[in-house]
Amino acid sequence: MKIPVEQGICLRGSLYYSKETPLKAPFVINLSGLGEHRESEFVKYFSEKFAHEGFYVLTYDYRAHGETAKQTGKNITKNMPNIFRDVNKVISWIIEKQKNKLLDQKIALFGPISWRCDDSYKRNFR
DSSP, X not given: OEEEXXXXXXXXXXXXXXXXXXXXXXXXXXXXXXXXXXXXXXHHHHHHHHHHTTOEEEEEOOTTSGGGHHHHXXXXXXXXXXXXXXXHHHHHHHHHHXXXXXXXXXXXXXXXXXXXXXXXXHHHOO
């Protein structure tokens, strides 16, 4: 899916849900670490977990990451201010464009604390 954030720039995103997800449910925005993208193992693992628990989960490629880098280039430092501004734009996009799925404007942010992590998260999150 495409999430427009400014003239000519759309962040590339994916929406996860499962048979356990009701028609209206809270959203989780699963943020990847810097240098990662929405298809990384960490992001996919937790997106599937949250969806299985009944949430809609939105993941997206930041500017300079994944498919979005085709529009913005790959310079993370240059894009850093907009990467953080875009979080608010993504939240607004969910409220406006996904209102038929969003329960009571409940949106949570989730993501790694550091740039990279090992697979220990699989043992600690059940």
